[in-house]
Amino acid sequence: MKLDIVVTYQPRYPKGHEKDFVPPLTGIHLAALTPARYPVRVIHQQVQPVDFDTDADLVAISFFSGFADEAYRLAGEFRARGKRVVMGGPHVTFWPDEALAHCDAVVAGEAESVWGRMLEDAAAGALQRRYQGEPSSLAELPTPRYDLLPDAFFVKRVVQATRGCPFSCSFCCVPAMNPGFRVRPVEEVLRDVAYDAFDHWWQRKIVWFWDDNLTAKRDYIKALLRAMRPLKRWWLTQASMDIAEDRELLDLMEASGCIGVFFGIETFGARSLASAHKPQNQVARYRRAIAALHKRGICVMAGFVVGFDGDTPESIVAMADGLYDIGVDVPFLSVLTPYRGTALYEQLEREDRLLPCPTSQFYNGYNVAFEPALMRADELLAAHRALWRRAFSPGQVARRLARAARTLRPGALMMATAMNGFYGLKRLRGNAPTVISEEGFDDCLDAGALGLFMDSTLPPDDRRIHPDRATAGSASTS
């Protein structure tokens, strides 16, 4: 039995990505879990065409909620050609019946505990409709199949050392999707970190940890970092801001080659932070926490989410200056999205604030799927785009890079430059996140009210929201 694993992707920018940085881990991890008797290919739709005329007997499709419609389209094409299709991922975990209407079988939850059985059933012609994976030990997981990755990805060595997160932010499905907090044996993580059959020096050098909160268990992460030191890698991960209080950990991060940490800062407002259920973030400590990382030359990437109940259009646009002031090197700016499996979804459903969205792209992190508390949905969307344009304006990018050149170590500076360049180039090309076209959003995007959000420091030709909107029609069908 031949297997194709398709990792679904749907562009979120009208002109796509100028460069594809890093692949998700799922496809090459599932390929590594696949017994050798089943030949396997991994297709990343982000950088490769999907081969509908494949000779595979079984097609496994992985996706998250924002790409659900595209995944269902792919499944329909494969099934029309007589292929059996199995689906998995976070969306399938929380919407299994919806997915089952489009495929032959679903794998809900974490796949490891059922992947082998599902493949055997498929090979025997006895595929079941549902496989419910259970959280299991992370010991003895194989090295991901890096050899199956296409060359288009800049970084290839993606690793997961831990799974889960001890926190429970209202908008995050990690606690429900990956309950508990589990770690892989240090020596097995080291084996993956030491893998170096890559073509380019930076691919041998960089380790991208896809963990949700790598530093949550301090004894574990310190042991891992001590063991990683001799490998002289450059590594990046996500962590929570409380690491800034742990000087020993920060020193070990520096010594083991950390070049970047992603903090989920999310917001500046106390009410919004409370709405996010994020007590581990203290607004008054943001600046000090980031300075502690900068002192060691580490780049601080930070995620900001707009649309919490305390947010207003003005507070959202003002975040562009706030994130520079606290020291962020690379911002990631998204719209609050009520994924099923989260406390946020339950709250908004209870309050009858979920919008009827015509496509799953409203759940891609760049569009609005609910009624905000202090503004209309279209105002939230416009405020997000105005923030995005301001934060990635040439002036803001130049300011961040000038500071990065003074504070960051070489690998961190390289990463900060590449990522600011990535977004700055999008901004220059007018390649802002696609607005999904729907009646009702158009008013705001045309309205004089947008004057409120325009960046008066930009040349007149640049003071436009309309180009973002103009992409909507074409992109909504892309």
Ligand code: SF4
């Ligand atoms: S800290 Fe991050 S991974 Fe953990 S629950 Fe919050 S958003 Fe999710």
